[in-house]
Amino acid sequence: MLNMNNISRIYQSDTIQTHALRDFSLNVKAGEFVAVTGPSGSGKSTFLNVAGLLDNFDRGQYELDGVSVQGLKDDELSRLRNEKIGFIFQNYNLIPDYSIFDNVDMPLRYRGFNASERKRRVEQALEKVGLASRFKYLPSQLSGGQQQRVAIARALAGEPKILLADEPTGNLDSLMARQVMEILHDLNKEGATIIMVTHDPDQAREVNRNVQVIDGQLADFKIYAPLDRTSENSGKTVSAAVSASIAEEMENA
Amino acid sequence: MRSDSLFVYNLTLAMQSFKRAPTLYFLIMLTLSIGVGVLCANLALVNSMASDPIPEKSGNLFHINMNTWPDDQPPDEPMHILRYRDAMAITASDLPKRSAVFYASGVYARDAESTSMKRFDSDVRATTPGFFELTNAPFAYGSAFQKSRGMEIVIGDQLNQKIFAGKNSVGKTLELDGELLTIVGVLKPWILRPLFYHPTERRAFNLTDDIFAPLETAIDLGWSIHARSSSAVDYAGIEETRDKDVYYLQVWVELGDVNQKPALQSYLDNYSQQLKDAGEHPLAIKNELHNVNEWLKVNKVVDQKVLAFTLASILFLSVCIFNASSLLLSRFHAAKFEVGLRRAIGASNRHMLMQGLTESVLLGLFTGVIALVLSWLFLKLSVQFLPRLTNLAVLEPKLLVLGMLLALVTSIASALYPLYRANRYTISAELK
Amino acid sequence: MNIKALLKSLLLRKFTTGLLILQLAITLGLLINSVILAVDTNNKLAQDTGLDIDNTLIVSLHPTSGEYRNLDYYRSIVSEDLQQLSELSGVESVSLMNQLPINQRGMLGNVYDLDDPEIVHRDKYLRDSKIFLTNENLSNTLALALLEGRFLTKDDQLDFGSDQNGNVLITESLKKALYGDGSALGQETNNGRIVGVVKDIMLNPTIPVDKQYGVFANRVMEFIFIGRYYLLKISPGQVEAVRNKVSDTILAVQAERDIYRIMTMAEHMKRFYSHDKGLAELFLLLCGLMIFVTAISSYAYSQFHISRQKKYIGIRRALGARKKDILLYVLTENWLVYSIGCALGLVMTLGFNILLSQYISLSKPDIMLFLLASAVIFIAGTIATLIPAIKTSNIPPVIATRTV
Structure with a gap:
């Protein structure tokens, strides 16, 4: 599905060259749910930008759903993003002036669907995230979790090949985060390919594959995990985090 | 002391702000000053046209229109030009403090003693002597002639400059169309805007006359009529007009007391009625008295085209204000972060408002200066396009002040909404 | 979208x-x-003025000396002016007038048939008909188009102190106003007997085109002191050459004159607007x-x-x-x-x-x-x-x- 081979991304400022990604290789198969972790500044954001065709790269090969992306024109990249990728951002990135419906509808318009097809897809997607009744609301009238679910609906509506989630629960409290994660897991069970960047080791554990980016390179989790302080601690915090989230859920109930 | 330093601080901030976005502020100043400049130039024209040229007694001076045309086809009803005998009948009344009966003529003038044969085209006012006191004509040398007949004249400053280089020419003799007349008085530069005593025939913005000659003498010499005249009969020259139905004289009277107006009116009406009773005219009794400002209004001395253009310039200025407003809005939006920061470290809303106002006042001052220069330019330009208004194109001090005020007001007006918005940014920033 | x-x-x-x-x-x-x-x-x-505005030159002038109070003298100088001007190469015809066409005011008067003075109450424009005092050369100089009758001739000229009205030429719209579709020839008006009708030219642009009432009388020599405008018909292409010579020619006849303006009819029209x-x-x-x-x-x-x-x-x-x-x-x-x-x-x-x-x-x-x-x-x-x-x-x- 996604195949990166020796990707390098170099940021050039006046005096310094920064290798955000160096010889980065990753292969994600259809139906996988991959969590990408790593300390801040490790290059995981750059990885996501490159994977999502938002940013270009300097060296290497990248194949997305059988299409080799290097050398593609800007318009072709736009088309690939629109058709093959569904984005879920940390801060939802909904357009505040638009209703829920118009937000989900927006990428479909760029796809060129007719009105009835768009309507069908928008309704279906909102159904899936449980917000079908709120389609007239503005984003500001919804809670953070609901907004993120709208963003997921927007990503799903185009029936993408792959979902790219960038810290999807970063701005949410644990209960809402839970709901969002469950939706993602459900989608994965239905066969969706998901790559999720996260700093939360608990979330990383839940998924079927876990990769770590350090200094712009892919680190084999199993090899480096014991040496990594955060991963070492993660074992202890899992149960605590889960019990905390349950406690909160009780409170809310 | 504290507010003093804060004011200076605000000034420095404003200057910094200008320096930070020079193009934007330049555009704001440019558009606002063009708008103010155009309007100010127009207002200068309108001001010249609409002003009262003799405010000290404009309410006491009356121009007389009468309705004495001998048949039922008068050119106008009533007419602003009168027959010789009608005019004389008015002067015979002792109601007015003084009166002036005159017509406009023109002669070619040269110094009779000069060797040069060069003659100067001169506008003539052939008038009764009451004219000078009635119009407050300012004498530089000598005095008015005392009678309506006599080979004496008063000359204006311009002609005196041309022929006698501005020296005291009282006692000198001018050759006017072959006749020799002696100068008894010389006027100071005399500007009447509008030329209230003769605003008809589009003369409201002509200069005052070059030569003032006794009425009877001018008639005797056959100096032709250079303004509107109407006659019910044929005549060969003005010499014959005294007892004919030739209408060409204008009459002004000065009343010592405005309350005498009804008395004068009935005097005129009586006179007309007597003529009518004698079968000399078939028309309705319709005599009109207009004081200076009424007479200027009747004659529409304010150029309608300039008024139309003033209207357009007002619209233009509003467009300029809208423009400045949207430019400032984008500027304040760009400075949102800084505003938030200042608010965070304790600047009150009032401080921010003062800072914004200081900036727009400063902007207004700069705009005003440019606007005044531009309005002078536009005035010159307008006169290029409308040469008829040349004598009007003056920027009086009053207008300079007005221009400055306009610039300040427009500058502040265009900053009002952006300032209001800028202060709201900070509130939402605090909420976050 | x-x-x-x-x-x-x-x-x-x-x-x-x-x-x-x-x-x-x-x-x-x-x-x-x-x-x-x-x-x-x-x-x-x-708009069409009915005139050859580009090839008509106007000279406006006024004598500056008292000598001209002698009207015989005045007349002799003007006659000499016209003679000298007509001899300039490029000048086809010269005339003089008391006022110009394409003007708002000027010398205006009542015009009515002696049998029907009341008509001026029915048509107010008749009260402001333009009265042109000119000479027999005007028709040639302005290339007026004759519709009926004849142009003015030298015999129509009246002398000083004449108390007759004489013969007049009128414009087509005036004829229509006074006589409808009938003939105007020989009719007596308060301004004189009609001997000819010419096609309209633009007299006053501020009033309707069918109200261009004008009367032409051969009387300018009688009232020589109001003959302020010389009109010159110029061969095409010669306007500038003639324009440069006009002043000198006139001043050579007699120098005590003030020449205000030498302009083509087109320039006059531009000035009007x-x-x-x-x-x-x-x-x-x-x-x-x-x-x-x-x-x-x-x-x-x-x-x-x-x-x-x-x-x-x-x-x-x-x-x-x-x-x-x-x-x-x-x-x-x-x-x-x-x-x-x-x-x-x-x-x-x-x-x-x-x-x-x-x-x-x-x-x-x-x-x-x-x-x-x-x-x-x-x-x-x-x-x-x-x-x-x-x-x-x-x-x-x-x-x-x-x-x-």
């Missing part, structure tokens, strides 16, 4: 949008009315400035709007919008504003037209002009917003993943 959503987002910034729309509307209103004014003036200048033309040009100048200011505003508006939308443009790009989609999005938004502005501008145009008509005469706006002016606004606006729009479409999609 989601127009409904666009409208909604315009509503959210109603102040700035409203300002721009108002500006556009005012600009359009002024633009259309200024163009109308300019077109009106041009039409006036281009100079105030109108000046006003129209001032209006157009103001329009230019206004379009300039409005263009700046359009630029500032989209620049401001875009600076606030940067993030959302990035999101759109991330979700698959192509550069041209964004370009179209920004332009559509502007076009929508312009459309509303132009629609409001239509109202503004009509209102402004009515307002201006209180002060000056002005034709009514027509729809073609409105469309044309709207096109100008659209083009000017699009050019002004093209740079910000292109800049916007270049916003990289990667902005979407940046957290604020």
Whole structure:
């Protein structure tokens, strides 16, 4: 599905060259749910930008759903993003002036669907995230979790090949985060390919594959995990985090 | 002391702000000053046209229109030009403090003693002597002639400059169309805007006359009529007009007391009625008295085209204000972060408002200066396009002040909404 | 393009949008009315006068010496002037007149048939008929077209102190006013006996074309002191050559004369309309400035709007919008504003037209002009917003993943 081979991304400022990604290789198969972790500044954001065709790269090969992306024109990249990728951002990135419906509808318009097809897809997607009744609301009238679910609906509506989630629960409290994660897991069970960047080791554990980016390179989790302080601690915090989230859920109930 | 330093601080901030976005502020100043400049130039024209040229007694001076045309086809009803005998009948009344009966003529003038044969085209006012006191004509040398007949004249400053280089020419003799007349008085530069005593025939913005000659003498010499005249009969020259139905004289009277107006009116009406009773005219009794400002209004001395253009310039200025407003809005939006920061470290809303106002006042001052220069330019330009208004194109001090005020007001007006918005940014920033 | 959503987002910034729309509307209103004014003036200048305006030269002059009070002397000098002028090469014919055609005022008088003096009550224009005192050469000099009867001749000339009215030539519209379709020849008017009718020439442009009432009498020698205008018919192409010689020729006959102006009839006509033309040009100048200011505003508006939308443009790009989609999005938004502005501008145009008509005469706006002016606004606006729009479409999609 996604195949990166020796990707390098170099940021050039006046005096310094920064290798955000160096010889980065990753292969994600259809139906996988991959969590990408790593300390801040490790290059995981750059990885996501490159994977999502938002940013270009300097060296290497990248194949997305059988299409080799290097050398593609800007318009072709736009088309690939629109058709093959569904984005879920940390801060939802909904357009505040638009209703829920118009937000989900927006990428479909760029796809060129007719009105009835768009309507069908928008309704279906909102159904899936449980917000079908709120389609007239503005984003500001919804809670953070609901907004993120709208963003997921927007990503799903185009029936993408792959979902790219960038810290999807970063701005949410644990209960809402839970709901969002469950939706993602459900989608994965239905066969969706998901790559999720996260700093939360608990979330990383839940998924079927876990990769770590350090200094712009892919680190084999199993090899480096014991040496990594955060991963070492993660074992202890899992149960605590889960019990905390349950406690909160009780409170809310 | 504290507010003093804060004011200076605000000034420095404003200057910094200008320096930070020079193009934007330049555009704001440019558009606002063009708008103010155009309007100010127009207002200068309108001001010249609409002003009262003799405010000290404009309410006491009356121009007389009468309705004495001998048949039922008068050119106008009533007419602003009168027959010789009608005019004389008015002067015979002792109601007015003084009166002036005159017509406009023109002669070619040269110094009779000069060797040069060069003659100067001169506008003539052939008038009764009451004219000078009635119009407050300012004498530089000598005095008015005392009678309506006599080979004496008063000359204006311009002609005196041309022929006698501005020296005291009282006692000198001018050759006017072959006749020799002696100068008894010389006027100071005399500007009447509008030329209230003769605003008809589009003369409201002509200069005052070059030569003032006794009425009877001018008639005797056959100096032709250079303004509107109407006659019910044929005549060969003005010499014959005294007892004919030739209408060409204008009459002004000065009343010592405005309350005498009804008395004068009935005097005129009586006179007309007597003529009518004698079968000399078939028309309705319709005599009109207009004081200076009424007479200027009747004659529409304010150029309608300039008024139309003033209207357009007002619209233009509003467009300029809208423009400045949207430019400032984008500027304040760009400075949102800084505003938030200042608010965070304790600047009150009032401080921010003062800072914004200081900036727009400063902007207004700069705009005003440019606007005044531009309005002078536009005035010159307008006169290029409308040469008829040349004598009007003056920027009086009053207008300079007005221009400055306009610039300040427009500058502040265009900053009002952006300032209001800028202060709201900070509130939402605090909420976050 | 989601127009409904666009409208909604315009509503959210109603102040700035409203300002721009108002500006556009005012600009359009002024633009259309200024163009109308300019077109009106041009039409006036281009109207047919019935005269060969380019090849007719006018000399206006006045004697400066008292000698001219002797009318015999005056007459002899004028006769000599006319003789000398007619001998200049390029001059086909010379005449003189008391007043010029294409003028508002001048020497006016009542004209009626002696049998029907009451007619002046029915047609007020008859009270302001133009009375031309001229000589027998006028028909030749102005190339008047004879419709019936004959031109004036030397025999029609009256002498000093004559108390007869003599023979007159009248214009076609005057003939129609007095005698309808019948013949006017031999009829007695208060101004004289009609011996001929000529086709109308433009006498007073401020009154209707069918009210150009004029009477021509061969009496200028009788009233020589009002013969202020010499008229010269010039062979095509010779105007400048003759113009340069006129002053010297006249002054050589007698130097004590003030020559005010030597101009072609076309220049005289231009002078007549100079105030109108000046006003129209001032209006157009103001329009230019206004379009300039409005263009700046359009630029500032989209620049401001875009600076606030940067993030959302990035999101759109991330979700698959192509550069041209964004370009179209920004332009559509502007076009929508312009459309509303132009629609409001239509109202503004009509209102402004009515307002201006209180002060000056002005034709009514027509729809073609409105469309044309709207096109100008659209083009000017699009050019002004093209740079910000292109800049916007270049916003990289990667902005979407940046957290604020």
